[in-house]
Amino acid sequence: MSFPDFNGSDAQVQWQRFCDLIWYHDDLGIWLDVSRMHVNTSHLEALQPGFEKAFAAMQDLESGSVANADEQRQVGHYWLRAPQLAPSEPVREHISQEVDRIEQFGKDLIGGRIRTPSGEAFTDVLWIGIGGSGLGPKLMIEALQNSGQGLPFHFFDNVDPNGMSTVLAQLGETLKTTLVVTVSKSGGTPEPHLGMEQARHRLEANGGQWAGQAVAVTMLDSKLDQQAQREGWLDRFDMFDWVGGRTSITSAVGLLPGALIGSDIRSFLAGAAQMDEATRVTDLRRNPAALMAASWFLAGEGKGRRDMVVLPYRDRLEVFSRYLQQLVMESLGKRLDRDGNTVNQGIAVYGNKGSTDQHAYVQQLRDGVDNFFATFIEVLQDAGDIPVIQSERPGDFLDGFLQGTRSALTEGGRQSISISMRRFDARRLGALIGLFERAVGLYGELININAYHQPGVEAGKKAAAAVLDLQSRVEAVLNDGASRSVSEIRQALGDGTDESVFWIMRHLTGNERGYSAVGDWSSPATMRFSKG
Template sequence: MNAPELWKRYQASLCRVPALDVSLDVSRMGFDDDAIARMRPAFDRAFAAMDELEKGAVANPDENRMVGHYWLRSPELSPTPEIAAEIAETLDAVAAFAAKVHSGEVKPQRKPRFTRVLSIGIGGSALGPMFVADALGSPKADRLHAHFIDNTDPDGIARELERIGPALDETLVVVMSKSGGTPETRNGMLVVAEAYRKAGLDFAKHATAVTGEGSKLDQTVAKEGWLARFPMWDWVGGRTSETSAVGLVPGLLQGLDMKGLLDGAAAMDRATRVHDVAKNPAALLALSWYLATDGRGAKDMVVLPYKDRLLLFSRYLQQLVMESLGKRLDLEGNRVDQGISVYGNKGSTDQHAYVQQLRDGVDNFFVTFLRVLEDGGDGREVEPGVTPGDYLHGFLLGTREALFANDRRSVTITVDRVDAQTVGALIALFERAVGLYATLVNVNAYHQPGVEAGKKAAASVLEIQDKARAALTAQPRTADQVAEAVGAADSAETVYLVLEHLAANGRARMSRGANPGLTTFQAV
C-alpha cells in the first residue's frame, strides 16, 4: 500500500471521541474492507450482552453476580435506587474524609497533619491506584506523598518502610481487601502495624480500610476503631475497581482530580455504548484484537505508551486483559484455552530494547501505540527548532512506520494530554473493549478461577511446610524421608523446596548433597 492509499485509509478508519480529544487509528491493522460488515452479527450479540450487563443482568454466571463498574461513574444507570445512593454516598464520604485529612481535622497520633499515604493491596487493589498515582501525581502538587505495598515480599515491604523512614508517624495507611483475608494484603498490614507498634504508635489511629461489609478486615476496623472504612462491593471486580473506593480513597488523599477521572470514564462509556463498530472505539479495539489473534489469542498485545506518565499502563492492562480473557473454558463449559498475552514498557526506551525483534523477529504480536500530543516540560530546544518532545514523537511515528513496512500490525490511540479526564477515558475504553471481546469469544470476563486455583495451591504448600518443619529433628533427614514422615510421600519435591527456603532463612539446617535427593535437613 503506497503513501496516498495509507493516507486515505487513515482518514476513513480514524475513530474520534471529540468530547475527550481521544482518537483511535486502526488503519494499520490490516482490515479488509468488509471486516466490519462480516463481524456485525457477532457485535450485535456483544452490544446486546453489554446493554443487559449495564441494566443489572447477572453477567458473571459462575459467581451469580452483577457486574457494575460502569455504574460507578454514572450512578443514575444503576439497576436500583439503593445501589445508586450507595455509590453517591461513598463518593461524598471519601471526598469529605480526604478534605478533613488535608485540613488537619483528621490527624495522626503525634503530628499536626498527615503528609504521606501508604496503600496496601494486591492485584486490582494496587495496579489501578499505582498507575493513576504515577500518571497524575506531582511531587510539588500532591497533598500527600504516595507509597504502595503490593506484595508479600518482606524485603519489598521493608524497603517501602525505609522510604517512609521517620515520617511513619505522619503516614496514613489504606488497607484494601474485599474479603479481608487476602494473604498478601493481610501480611503487609501485619508487618506495617508492627512497625507502628515498634515506633510507639497506635496503628488504628493511622489506618483506614476499603473492604466488604462484614469481612474480616471490616470486623478488625470496628474492633480497633480505625479512622474510617469505605465499601468494596461484590459487583465490582478488582481489575475494574479503579473508579470505586479502591481508586478514589488513595487518589483523593494524594490530592488527584478523581472527579475528572470519573467524568472522563463516564464520557468514554457514553461513546462506547454506540451500536456502530466503526464509530465505537472500544468495539474497534475488540475487532482489532479478534482479527489480529484469529479470535484465539494467536498473537500478543504489546503496549507502547510514548509518555513516562503512562509507564504503568501496560502493567495495569496485563491484569485487566489477561485475567479477564485468559480462560480455559467458555460459557458452555467447552475447553477453548482463550486469552491475549500483554506486555510493554514505554517509548522510546523500547527503541533500545525489544523493537528490534518486533520489526525483524518472530511475527507473534500486534502493537498498541499510545500517542500524547502535548509534550509538557519547559519546551527547551535541544537543536534549533527541535525539542526533546519532538524526538519522542518522531520515534513513535518512525517505529510505527518501520513496523508497518515489515507487515507488522499496530493500533494507535492519540490523546491531547495526560490528565485526569484522559486517564479515566483510557481505563473505560479498555474495560469496554475487554467486555465486548469476551462476548465475541464466548468467555466469562468477570471471574478468575485460575487465580483461585493458585491461592488454593499456595495454601496446600504452606500446610506441607508446617508439617515438614514440625517433623525436623536433630537427626539429619532427606526430603524423601521427611515427606514420608508427614504422609506426603508424593510431594517430596515440594518438601525439599520449602525446607531449602526455611534453611536459607535460619529456620532449618541444611547439608547439601551431590544432588537434592541426598541433601539433608535438621531442626535448628
C-alpha cells in the same frame, strides 16, 4: 492481507484506509486509529452480527444481570461513574455517597483538618493492596500526581519481606505520621493481611497509634470491616460486592489515592463515563472499543495468537502496560468457554514506554517473530516549562521516535493500533481506562468466554494454601531433631512429593530458623536435613 506501500503508489489507498478506520471524540480529544491492523470494512461487516450479540450482552450487564455466574455476582463497575444506571435507588445513593465521602476525606487530610492521634499533620501514605488493588492505585499516582501535590505514596503490593523492609526503612520515623490504607475486598486475602500486620507492628514499635492512622477499603461487614469497626479505625470505604479487582479503579480503590494526591476525581469519573457513552454505540465502525476488539480478534484469528505490546510515549503512563496485563489477561485468559468447551483463550500483554524501551525490543518486533500487534499511545501536548535549547525540542524527538517506530513496524508487515490524546489529565485517564474495559468486555463476548470470573487465580490460591499446609507438617516431622533425607521426610508425611519437600527445605534452610542441611545441593537425593 498485505499492507499497501504507504510511501509509494498506494499512498492514496492508505490515506483512504486511514480515513475509514479512524475514530475521534471531539470533546475528549482522543483518536483511535486501527488502519494499520489487518482489518478492512468487509471484515467489520462480517463481524457485525457477532457484535450485535456482544452489545446486547453488555447492555444486560449494565442493567444488573448476573455476569459472574461462578460467584452469582453482578458486574457493576460501569455504575461507579454513572450511578443513575445502577439497578436500584439504594445502590445509586450508596455510590454517590461514597464518592462524596472520599473526596471530602482527601481534602480534609491534605488540608490538615484530619490529623494523627498525636495532633500532627499526615505526611505520607502506605498503601497495602495486591493485584488490581495495587496496580490501580499505582497507575493513579504515576499518571496524575504532580510535584508537590498531595501526599507521597509507598506501596506494599507483594509479600516480599525484603521489599517490605525497604519500604519501612524509607518511611523510618515518618511512620508516626503515615496514613496506612489496607485494601482487601473479602477481608481475608493473605497478602494484604500479612502486609497490614507488618505495617502495624513497625508503626506501633515507632510510637504510632494504629487505629488513628488506619483506613480500610473493603466490602461492608467483611472480616476487615468488622475489625476496623471494632478497633475504631480512622475511616472505612466500601469496595462493592459487584466490583472486581481488575475493574476497581473507579471505586474507592482508585478514587481514594486520587483524592490523597489532590487530583480531580470527579473529572476522572466523568472521562470514564464519557467513554462508556461512546462505547455503547451499536454501530461497530462508530464504536472505538468495538473497533479495538475487532482488531484484536482479527489479528489473533479469534484465538489470541498474537500478543499485545503496549507502548505509551509518556512517562506518566509507564505503569499502564502492567495495569492492562491484569485487566486483559485475567479477564480473557480462560480454559473453558461459556459452553464448557476447552478453548484456552487469552491475549498476552507486555510493554513499558517509548522511546526508552523501543531500544530494548523493537529490533525483534521489526525483524523477528511476527506474533504480536503494537498499541501506541501518545499525548500531543508537551509540558510548557521545558524550553527550546539550540533549536531542539524534546517533544519533537519523542513524536519522531513514535512515528518512526510505527512506520518501521508497518514496513515490516507488522500490525499496530494508535491511540492519540490532545492532552493528558484525569479525565483522559478515565476515558482511556473506560476504552480498554469495554473492549475487553466486547472481545470476551465475541469469543464466548466469561470475562468476569477468575478460576485460574482461585486455583493458584488453593495451591499456595496446600503448600503452606505441607510446610507446617514438614516442620512438625523435623521437630524431633533427627536427620532425614527428602524421601524420608516425604514418607513420614504420607503424601506430597520429593520435589515439593525439597523446595520447602531449601526455603527453610535459607533463613535463620534453626534448620540445617548436609550434603551436595546439586544432588538433592544426597541431602539430609534436621532442626537444632
